[in-house]
Amino acid sequence: MLESLGITVEGALAVVFATAGMYFVMVVLVRLLGQRVLSGxxxxxxxxxxxxxxxxxxxxxxxxxRLAGGIVALVTLMTIQALVGVVRGTRVGSRAVVNRPVLLMAGREILESHMRTCHVSRAELYSRLRQAGIAHTEDVGAVIFEPSGTISVLRAGRPIDPNLLTGVVGADLLDQDPTHP
Structure with missing residues (x-):
């Protein structure tokens, strides 16, 4: 049947393996280079x-x-995405597939090692602080690099709900005393 669509069974299998292989290579590269590659x-x-x-x-x-090869590639990608979604829903799979959020600033202190790990430059950090309306570093409670590759800014002056810090790498570095901005 596939041959009538312009692709042999062997050709379809080659498309499946090539598509899956390229998908996994891209995932590995994004994991190695950081999620910043695909955000902002x-x-x-x-x-x-x-x-x-x-x-x-x-x-x-x-x-x-050929059209049939394109359809096989799309079905392969959608199948892989569905499987990754199922794996992501499990505790072990979530750890393997989803990046953890990382603390970039604890108050006004920039955590350089975390910045390097996340491939975030000071220029990017300062840009995000300005976008969040931060005029002085004393106004920063925390800056978190999210699993999506975005950067969240929490203001100083109020304690941060511990639930919001669950799973954040470096959350233990935060001073939760609201009198110390």
Whole structure:
């Protein structure tokens, strides 16, 4: 049946394996380079993501792409996404698939080692502080690098609900005394 759609069974299997392989290579690269790769994209980042898609598409579909091969690749990607969603729903899978949030600033102290781990520059941090309306570093209660690659800013002056800090790497570094901004 597949042959009548312009692809052999072997060709379909090659598309499945190439698509799955490229998907997992991309996941590994994003894990190694940090989730910042795909969040808050600049124009250069957007160009890179488009190029990634082109490379993955070419690798998955081979030299002469056909509609059937594209359908097989899309079904493969959607199946992998569904499986990752199921795995993410388990405790062990969640630890393996989802990045943990990381504390970047504890009060006015910038945690340089955490910044390096998350591939966040001071310029990016300061930009996010300005966007959050922070005029002085004394106004910062905490800055957290979220699993999505975004940066959250919590203001000083009030204790932070401990539930909001569950799973945050470095949360133990926060001074929860509201009298110390």
């Amino acid at each position: 994209m600049s124009s250069f980042d957007l160009v890179a993501v488009i190029a990634f898609g082109a490379v993955i598409g070419r690798a998955a579909l081979g030299d002469s792409p």
